[in-house]
Amino acid sequence: EPEVTQTPSHQVTQMGQEVILRCVPISNHLYFYWYRQILGQKVEFLVSFYNNEISEKSEIFDDQFSVERPDGSNFTLKIRSTKLEDSAMYFCASSEGVGLGYEQYFGPGTRLTVT
């Protein structure tokens, strides 16, 4: 069964450093998302991406965040200058379409620890 994959599974970085989290969405899916979950808190939407453009973003997704589809398979989230409060699980998701009946499938996540 096709699945979303993410690398690395765990990333430790120092405050102020740049990190890139990588995702390979399900191959026939056209819509890609990033969510995050701070330990013990709700899953929060960051951004959605379609046709090489951001289609929607939340207040969390400020100028220190960016997304890119550098090739036909990868989808990346870059955090330019990490802060302690960026420590969280970051989930990539993808869906075949939008609207009623289109589910979002989540990858296993990357645990980001900022020290």
Next chain:
Amino acid sequence: QKEVEQNSGPLSVPEGAIASLNCTYSDRGSQSFFWYRQYSGKSPELIMFIYSNGDKEDGRFTAQLNKASQYVSLLIRDSQPSDSATYLCAVKGYAGNMLTFGGGTRLMVKP
């Protein structure tokens, strides 16, 4: 601000019983409703979705939606210890594709 509310639990049920998980949402324009299961330290795993009023069944799971009351529920029949997890309710609005998640209900199924 769109809100999705769930009782955090834990909800404890004996093996073989029916577990009933509830969720309310604030945005009356919400269109689609999803139930995910999340084991500790893992990612959300889709169980099922619903977008029409009424019941939708999938195996041991039944989702129920009442848009007038802004209420969605998940019933798990013949609960198993392996069903012990946190169940997340997620809502998608009329415009856009973002999911708004509730805080989840922790379910414990005791053998």
